[in-house]
Amino acid sequence: MPDDATTRKEPQIPTNLRLLLILEEVVRRGVALKPADLVDAMGLPKPTIHRLLQTAETEGFLQRDLDGRSYGPGPRLRGLAVNTMSSEHLRTARLAILKGLAEEIGETCNLATPDREGMTYLDRVETKWPLRIQLPIGTQVPFHCTASGKMYLSTLRAATLNGVLSARPLEKMTDKTITSAEAIRDELRKTGKRGYSTDDEEFMTGMAAIAVPILDQQQRLLATLSVHAPVQRHKLAEIIGFLNPLKQAAARLAELHQHQTADN
Structure with a gap:
């Protein structure tokens, strides 16, 4: 059977907001999150979440946590927080x-x-x-x-x-x-x-x-x-x-x- 996470109807989140909302969710939770956590929280398909996480990691906004599977704030996101403060x-x-x-x-x-x-x-x-x-x-x-x-x-x-x-x-x-x-x-x-x-x-x-x-x-x-x-x-x-x-x-x-x- 197909994976429900990949076949469910995507919520109406504008494409240009999705990555920002992922960053917001990671910061809001205050702990490193696994892709599955973000699938549940945002309702987006698993491949979409993985693609966005890969982009955020490549650009330095998120980084892998010690377990190698979860994602927490990266240097650019932490720098953004410091500059905002x-x-x-x-x-x-x-x-x-x-x-x-x-x-x-x-x-x-x-x-x-x-x-x-x-x-x-x-x-x-x-x-x-x-x-x-x-x-x-x-x-x-x-x-x-x-x-x-x-x-x-x-x-x-x-x-x-x-x-x-x-x-x-x-x-x-x-x-x-x-x-x-x-x-x-x-x-x-x-x-x-x-x-x-x-x-x-x-x-x-x-x-x-x-x-x-x-x-x-x-x-x-x-x-x-x-x-x-x-x-x-x-x-x-x-x-x-x-x-x-x-x-x-x-x-x-x-x-x-x-x-x-x-x-x-």
Whole structure:
């Protein structure tokens, strides 16, 4: 018998919108999707879905996930998301929140988003102290040894986390870097329970940091908000004292995103 997925009547979706709607569905779900998931969601025949996915992969808007069958955001789609978040109007409001936070706590504050290989700094406001750590906008840092990266990892499903941790050996950046996958999992469980993550000189000797999540309306992680400082000025225990203003700023940033989404 013929495959129902290939013989069903195609929905009236304009041809020039189909690829955009696939990208929208992948982003909306927040997880890598198999072709069958998209067939069910969009009602398009399997060959059409496969053709569109191949085009999106070739052009860099989607890429294969670790299982080789599912598709998640590719570099061009992630770049599009970052550039959208960096639009002038939204960035002005976002920087006002970051500047207010940096002035309140007196240390550098960072906004980072997850990418394929690590966390990428989207925005930052520097401390006025002459002793500071330079990590410019656009810098990508590892997942396993940074506060922002560990915050992101703590939100992943078990299967996805296992794939990330087993993809390659965890690089030892300092004497304090956690390189055991089981030890990282234990750290991430603690992170999930307490609602913030830490970096106690694990990424860079002499630097400590904490991070909190910025969540969308479905409670999915959009980005992380972090503060870091030289340990000569603030040990990790002191930086944890900045947690309340950090969480308040993260809530304002989440609200800003929600208003922007509603306006669009």
